[in-house]
Amino acid sequence: xxxxxxxESFRRQKRRKLLAGAAIALGVTVATAMIAxxxxxxxxxxxxxxxIGANLVVTPQEDSLDLDIGGVNVKPPTxxxxxxxxDLSNILGIFWHNNITGFAPMLPVPxxxxxxxxxxxxxxxxxxxxxxxxxxxxxxxxxxxxxHPWWKVSGxxxxxxxxxxLLGDRLAREIGATTGDEITVAGRPLHVxxxxxxxxxxxxxxxxxxxxxxxxxxxxxxxRRVYVSALxxxxxxxxxxxxxxxxxxxxxxxxxSPYPQSIAYQLQEAIPHSHAEQIRQVSQNExxxxxxIEGLIFLITLAALFASxxxxxxxxxxxxxERRTEVGLMKALGAGKLAIASIFxxxxxxxxxxxxxxxxxxxxxxxxxxxxSIFNSQIxxxxxxxxxxxxIAVIVTFAGSAAAIRRAVQFDPVFALxxxx
Numbered sequence: 391x392x393x394x395x396x397x398e399s400f401r402r403q404k405r406r407k408l409l410a411g412a413a414i415a416l417g418v419t420v421a422t423a424m425i426a427x428x429x430x431x432x433x434x435x436x437x438x439x440x441x442i443g444a445n446l447v448v449t450p451q452e453d454s455l456d457l458d459i460g461g462v463n464v465k466p467p468t469x470x471x472x473x474x475x476x477d478l479s480n481i482l483g484i485f486w487h488n489n490i491t492g493f494a495p496m497l498p499v500p501x502x503x504x505x506x507x508x509x510x511x512x513x514x515x516x517x518x519x520x521x522x523x524x525x526x527x528x529x530x531x532x533x534x535x536x537x538h539p540w541w542k543v544s545g546x547x548x549x550x551x552x553x554x555x556l557l558g559d560r561l562a563r564e565i566g567a568t569t570g571d572e573i574t575v576a577g578r579p580l581h582v583x584x585x586x587x588x589x590x591x592x593x594x595x596x597x598x599x600x601x602x603x604x605x606x607x608x609x610x611x612x613x614r615r616v617y618v619s620a621l622x623x624x625x626x627x628x629x630x631x632x633x634x635x636x637x638x639x640x641x642x643x644x645x646x647s648p649y650p651q652s653i654a655y656q657l658q659e660a661i662p663h664s665h666a667e668q669i670r671q672v673s674q675n676e677x678x679x680x681x682x683i684e685g686l687i688f689l690i691t692l693a694a695l696f697a698s699x700x701x702x703x704x705x706x707x708x709x710x711x712e713r714r715t716e717v718g719l720m721k722a723l724g725a726g727k728l729a730i731a732s733i734f735x736x737x738x739x740x741x742x743x744x745x746x747x748x749x750x751x752x753x754x755x756x757x758x759x760x761x762x763s764i765f766n767s768q769i770x771x772x773x774x775x776x777x778x779x780x781x782i783a784v785i786v787t788f789a790g791s792a793a794a795i796r797r798a799v800q801f802d803p804v805f806a807l808x809x810x811x
Contacts, residue, residue, distance in 0.1 A: 407741060410705035410787075414745030415752065417698025418783050422753025422775070424691040427760055428684060430769050444494070444537045444617035446654055448473065448666040472497075472612040473664055475600070480660035481618065482525035485646065486653050489621040492536030494518050495613040497603045503596065504574040505565040512561065513595040514575055516603020521550045534597075537619045538588070545569035545584025550599045554583035558593040576606045618657065618666075622650045624681055695786050702741075702790030710734065710794045731795055738791040739784055746783030750776055 450471035473495075481493055497516035502509050518533030533550070534541060546569075548554035555575075557567055562585050567573060571582045575596060586597055604610050629649035636644055645652055650668035657666040754771045761769035 407709070407737075410702050410709070411741050411745045411748075413698050413701030413705065414742055414783055414787055415749040417694045417701075417786060418746050418749025418779055419753040419756060420694035421691050421782060422750050422779050423756040423760060424687045424694075425775060425779070426754065426757035426769050426771050428687045429772065429775075430761075444492075444619040445622065445650060445669050446618040446620055446657065446666060447669055448616040448618060448657055448661060448664050449614075451663045451665045453665065471663070472609065472614060473616065473661060475604075475611040475613050477661045478613070478616060479523050479525045481616075481657065482523065482528045482530055484653070484656040484660050486620065486648050486656060487525075487528065489648050489653065490530070491619045491621065492530070492532040493616055493618040494532065494534045494537040495600055495616045497600055497607075497612060497614045498595075499603050499607050501576045501596070501606060503561075503565070505567050505571065508565060510565065512575075514555075514603055514606060515592065515595045515597045516600040517597060518600055519547050519550050521600075537617050540588065541592070542587045543584040544587070545582075548583050548599060551601065552599060553578070553602060554581045554599075555602075556584050556586040556597040557582045558595050558597070559585050559587045560593040561595065564594075578606070616661075618653075620648075620650070620653050622648050622653060625649055625651065695782065699786045699790035702738075702787055703793060706734075706738070706791040707794040707797075710797070734791065734795045735788065738787045738795075742783040742787035743780060745787075746780040749783065750779045753779075 450473055452471040475495060478493065478495060481487070481490055484490075494517050499514045499516065501512055501514045503512040504510075520531055520533045520535050522529065522531050535547065543556060544559075545556075546554075548556060555573075557573070562568065562582075565573075567582055569582055569584055573580050573582060573596075575598075580596075580598070580602075586592060600613070604612055628644065629647070629651050631644065633641060633644060633652075633655055645655070654666040654668055658664050757769040757771060
C-alpha cells in the first residue's frame with residue numbers, strides 16, 4: 391500500500407513533481423559543476439598564475455648574512471658569492487619536484503659594450519633560455535621562456551649553446567643597434583638575434599646564454615641567483631611557523647604541504663650553501679586570488695542550492711495543499727503523523743535521487759565545458775562526488791519540503807475532508 395500511494399502521487403501529480411524535480415536538478419547541476427571545478431581548480435589556476443613569473447628566488451647563503459655592530463651594517467662590500475650550476479639539477483630531486491614548473495639561473499656581469507666604435511658600460515645577464523636539465527630519470531626543459539613569460543622578443547630567441555644575445559630595447563635605442571647587428575662585449579664579437587622588451591631592468595641590459603657570461607668573468611659554473619616557478623598553496627598561520635620549532639608528525643605535515651615556505655626550505659636543502667625565500671608580492675597575490683575565487687564558487691553553490699530549496703518548498707506546498715482531502719481521509723482512517731510524513735518524505739527522497747542523478751550528469755558536462763573554455767583542459771570528476779551530490783540533493787529537498795510536510799501532518803481531518811483548509 392505504501393509503494394502504491396507513492397506511485398499514485400507521481401502518476402496523478404506529474405506537473406508538480408516535474409517542477410520540483412527540475413528545481414532539484416538545476417540546483418544540483420550548478421552544485422556539481424562548482425564542486426568539481428573547486429576540487430580541481432587549484433593547480434589549474436596556479437598554472438595560469440605562473441604566467442606572472444617566478445615566485446621563489448634562491449641566492450648564495452652568504453648574501454643573507456648581515457653583520458651589525460652598534461646598529462651599523464659593517465658587512466664588507468662584495469660582488470657576492472656564487473651558487474654552482476651543477477647543483478641546480480637537484481631542484482628536480484626535492485619532495486615537491488613535480489610542482490616545479492621551471493627555473494632560471496641568473497649571472498649579471500659588468501662589461502664594456504661597443505657598437506659602431508662607441509664603447510659604453512653595460513650589464514651582460516647570463517641565463518637559460520630553453521635549457522634541458524636532467525636528474526635521474528626526471529627531465530625538464532627550463533629557462534626564462536618558462537619563468538618570465540612576459541618577456542617579448544622581436545627577432546629570434548638565442549640558443550643556450552650559441553654566442554647570440556638579446557639586446558634590451560632601451561639599450562638598443564641608445565647605441566643604435568637592431569636585430570642582426572654585431573656588437574662587441576668584453577672584446578668578444580656577438581650577434582644580436584633579437585630585441586628584448588620586458589618593461590623592467592632587462593631593457594637596459596644584454597641577455598646572453600649563461601655559459602657565455604661565465605666565460606666572460608672566467609667562472610665556469612657560477613650562478614648568482616636562481617628564480618624558481620612552483621605550484622604552491624596559499625599560506626596560512628601553519629605555513630608561517632618556523633620548521634626548527636617543529637618535530638615529528640607536525641614537521642612532516644608542514645614539510646609535505648606545498649607551501650611556498652616549505653618548497654623554499656627544500657630548495658635550500660637541495661642546493662648547497664644557498665638561501666631560498668618566496669617573492670612575497672607574487673605568492674601573496676596568488677593566495678588572495680585563489681581564496682577569492684574559491685569563496686565566489688562557494689557562494690554560487692550556496693545560492694543555487696538555496697534557490698533550489700525555495701522552488702522545492704513552493705512546489706511541495708502546492709502539491710500537499712491539493713492533496714489535503716487525501717491526507718484528511720488517511721487521518722480519518724487512523725493513519726498517524728509518522729505514517730503520513732513518511733509518505734511525503736519518501737516522495738521527496740525519490741525526487742531528490744532522480745533530480746540528483748540528472749543534475750550530476752548535467753553538472754559533469756558543464757564542468758568539462760568550463761574546464762575547456764577557461765583553462766583549456768579537462769576537469770576531472772571524482773567518482774566519490776556522486777554520493778556527495780546525492781546526499782546534498784536529499785538534504786536540500788528535505789529542507790525545502792519540511793515546512794509543507796509539517797503542515798500536512800497537522801491537518802484536521804474534519805476540515806480537510808470538507809475542503810475548508
